[in-house]
Amino acid sequence: MTYTDDHLRGILERTKTIAVVGVSANPVRPSYYVARYLGLKGYRVIPVNPGLAGQTLLGEEVYGDVTDIPDDVDMVDIFRRSEAVPPIVDAALARWPELQTIWMQIGVENAEAAAKAEARRVDVIQNRCPKIEYQRLHNELRMGGFVTGRVSSKL
Numbered sequence: 001m002t003y004t005d006d007h008l009r010g011i012l013e014r015t016k017t018i019a020v021v022g023v024s025a026n027p028v029r030p031s032y033y034v035a036r037y038l039g040l041k042g043y044r045v046i047p048v049n050p051g052l053a054g055q056t057l058l059g060e061e062v063y064g065d066v067t068d069i070p071d072d073v074d075m076v077d078i079f080r081r082s083e084a085v086p087p088i089v090d091a092a093l094a095r096w097p098e099l100q101t102i103w104m105q106i107g108v109e110n111a112e113a114a115a116k117a118e119a120r121r122v123d124v125i126q127n128r129c130p131k132i133e134y135q136r137l138h139n140e141l142r143m144g145g146f147v148t149g150r151v152s153s154k155l
Contacts, residue, residue: 001125003128008125008128008137011103012134015074017044017046017071017072017075018045018074019048019069019076019077020038020046020048020079021049021080022078023047023048030129034079034131035057035058037131038134044060046060046063046069047061047063048064053068066088072098073096075103075130076102077103077105078108079105080108081108082104082107082109086112089116089117090113090116093116093122100123102122103125103130104128105127106128109126
């Protein structure tokens with residue numbers, strides 16, 4: 001799947017609240033540091049993990065399922081195996097009629113779930129990371145040793 005920079009930028013600019021499904025409390029796990037990073041960039045991050053439900057993580061209550069979240073979200077970011085995606089997408093679509101984006105992390109793809117969301121006019125991103133895309137689009141990846149193909153005088 002290919003996504004234009006304008007499409008990814010548009011999603012990241014309009015998004016305010018993200019439910020991160022499969023977040024870990026372990027700070028060395030990608031789901032933790034992606035959620036933390038997004039929170040530091042101004043997004044409200046709502047953690048979802050049944051094993052941590054009721055606890056506080058990154059300043060927010062952890063919910064066991066997307067259906068338990070009392071507030072609206074703009075994006076559902078999924079850190080689960082590809083085969084676990086369909087029920088998550090079904091629950092998110094049922095919970096939020098105005099959901100804007102389903103984002104599946106690197107290595108996570110599910111054509112059936114994607115088609116169902118797209119039929120509801122929800123943007124779907126698969127096999128990508130919003131942290132990496134945010135950094136790439138904001139010229140931050142060079143600090144991590146990645147070649148972005150952009151020339152900048154920013155240090």
